[in-house]
Amino acid sequence: MEIQEQKTVLVIDDEPINITVLSGTLRDHFRVIVAKTGKQALERIEKVTVPDIIMLDIMMPDMDGFEVCRILKQRPDTKDVPVIFVSAxxxxxxxxxxxxLGAVDYIIKPFSPAIVLTRIRNILQLIEAQSFLENQNKVLEQKIEERTREVFLTQNVTIHALASLAETRDNETGNHIRRTQHYVKSLALNLRENGHHLNELSDANIDLLFRSAPLHDIGKVGIPDNILLKPGKLTADEFEIMKTHASLGAQALIQAQDSVGDNETSFLRYAREISESQHEKWNGSGYPKALSGENIPLSGRIMAVADVYDALISARIYKPAFTHEKAKAILLEGSGTHFDPKVVQAFANIEETFIDIAKRYQDY
Incomplete structure (x- = not known):
């Protein structure tokens, strides 16, 4: 049995002869419901069933076919039902x-029954095909969403696994990773709110910054324990070795990006930038490349403020924890020399947010 033979056709016409002809043409192929007026047709739809297709005359006594069609297209239950005008x-x-008004076809009386039947079949086949495609698209969209979630989770697992590896080497991190993540996101949002770097600080990129921030010290896995875990101040030679963690981290992440095969859009791009450039200084006196000003990637300039602030307010073997006010004073003093002035201003704008983040993820 063809799928059209299971469909319902509503015939609306005030002329009995027209109803007889159309019903006789269609009843061997479809379930046929008839109505002699527009009002009666609307009642049939409410009390009997919503048809799959409607054959509608125009000239009728209580309301003409145009008005009936207008009403049908306004109702949620009938707005998608195809309407064919059959009129003299x-x-x-x-x-x-x-x-x-939304009709799909217009047949002029007198009509050929065979042509009417063919047009109805063609329209129903088209609707069935459209419905099939819509369902296929929904299935495809669902699969894409599932795949996107899988990729997202895989990326997060990769980031956190690498960050945890770095954390095991450094006994001073604690909740440092979580705090710097939220500092970075807050700074990026404030920069955007104040009209800075609008092209780069999209929602997607800010999310990548947040997710990549935990890898900022990944290069420390390559630093010898006697230097990384030294309880006292490093010698000049030891500090030179310590500084190599920026390049070591960048090289490791570059290799990871190469395996992904897309260095420009890879989710690891920001992680590489942050790892390599967070120790650069606005005046060019930083390392490893002595970059200055806006030649330093924005991600590195943001992380520089986040990382230094957290180091200042955290207790270390070689120093006590500074107060927020003292850390703030050091950041403000370094604006334009160590730090990007715009990022420092963003910090000043949201210092209460920094205080809240530090409390929420404090070390115990």
């Missing part, structure tokens, strides 16, 4: 008006 009105403007 043969003027082009009548046909144009009917199609403009």
């Amino acid at each position: 009105m043969s003027e082009h403007q009548d046909e144009e008006k009917g199609l403009a």
Whole structure:
């Protein structure tokens, strides 16, 4: 049995002869419901069933077919039901008006029963095909969403696994990773709110900054324990070795990016930038490349403020924890020399947010 033979056709016409002809043409192929007026047709739809297709005359006593069509297209349950006008009105403007109201076809009386049957079948087949494609698209969209979630989770697992590896080598991190993550995101949002770096600080990129921030010290896994874990101040030679963690981290992440095969859009791009450039200084006196000003990647300039602030307020073997006010004073003093002035201003704008983050993820 063809799928059209299971469909319901509603015939609306005030002429008994027209109802007889259309019903006789269609009843061997479809379930046929008839109505002699627009009002009766709307009642049939409410009390009997919503049809799959409607054959609608224009000239009727209580309301004409145009009005019936207008009502049908306004109702949620019938707005998608295809309407075919079957009318003796043969003027082009009548046909144009009917199609403009949402009808899918316009058949002029007298009509050929075979043509009417063929047009109905074609329309129902088209609707069935559209429905099939819509369902396929929904299935495809669902699969894409599932795949996107899988990729997102895989990226997060990769980041946290690498960050945890770095954390095991450094006994001073504690909740440092979580705090710097939130500092970075807050700074990026404030920069955007104040009109800075609008192209780079999209929602997607800020999310990547947040997710990549835990890898900022990944290069420390390559630093010898006697230097990384030294309880006292490093010698000049030891500090030179310590500084190599920026390049070591960048090289490790570059290799990871190469395995992904897309260095420009890889989710590890920001992690590489942060790892390599967080110790650069605005005046060019930083390391490893002595970059200055806006030649330093924005991600590195943001992390520099976040990382230094957290180091200042955290207790270390070689120093006590500074107060927020003292850390703030050091950051403000370093604006334009150590730090990007815009990022420092962003910090000043949201210092209460920094205080809240530090409390929420404090070390115990």
